[in-house]
Amino acid sequence: MGRERATALLVDFDGVLRRWDPTVAAGVEREYGLSEGVLTEIAMHWGRLQPVLTGRVSHADWMTSVSDALTDSLGDPERARAAVEQWQRYRGEVDPEVLDFVREARAGGIRVGLGTNATDLLDADLDALGLVGELDVVVNSSKIGVHKPAKEYFQAACEALGTPPARVLFVDDEDRAIRGARVAGLSALRWSGPADLRYLRAALAY
Known part of the structure; x- marks a missing residue:
């Protein structure tokens, strides 16, 4: 028997x-x-990254810890801070094809949520990238205190969407997150x- 269609x-x-x-980073x-x-x-070292993804430290504190670690390479705290600040000014770019798809799905009656492991800078990033109002819900790990691939993260996301897990389709580019979503009862696609x-x-099928 097949799965229910995702809504x-x-x-x-x-x-x-x-x-x-x-x-940019290069x-x-x-x-x-x-x-x-x-x-x-340095930034993605798990001991440094995990606390910011669960809201235990701020994005600013995380970047301070990166600067401190980088000082060991540069031997100059001011240059380390300047390098990190310059790197952080770039906030990425929206994929226009994916955004068009999100708009199309919502217009077709599909509720669309953003499910992300992120810091307390997420709202500012969404604003800077023109994404405010483009999604029905935003599920930010640093706000709920748990990150993907934990089952509890996906339970919170489904609750925010007001949709049971069996009717939610999850899209991510990381295998661990895909496995976690499936354990939580969602259908999931590994994005390529x-x-x-x-x-x-x-x-x-909207």
Whole structure:
């Protein structure tokens, strides 16, 4: 027996709706004489990242910890702070094809939520990228205190959407998140790019 047709969509932010140009970070690293990829490596260290994703520390405090760690490479706290500030000015770009799809799905009666592991800077980012009002709900890990792929995260997201898990289709570019969603009872698609939109349209059948 097949699954019920999804009536709600939960979309990841980074890697799906928002994309990042890797040359921006690379340019900052070259300018400051840093090794390639070091900014992301430091920032994404799980011991540093997990507290900000669950709202235990602020985005600003997280970036301060990145600057402090970077000082070990540069030997100059002011240059480390300047490098991190320059890197952080770039807030990514909206994928226009995905945004068009979100608008199309909502117009077709599908509730669409943003399901993201994010910091307390998310609302400002959504505003800066012109995304305020483009989604029915925003489920930010730092606000609810739990992050993907935890079952509790997806339960909270389904509650926010007002839709049972079996009727929610989740889209993410990370395998761990996809597995977590399926454990929580959602259907899920591992995002590989806009070519997947054809499948999503068919699955939602709006």
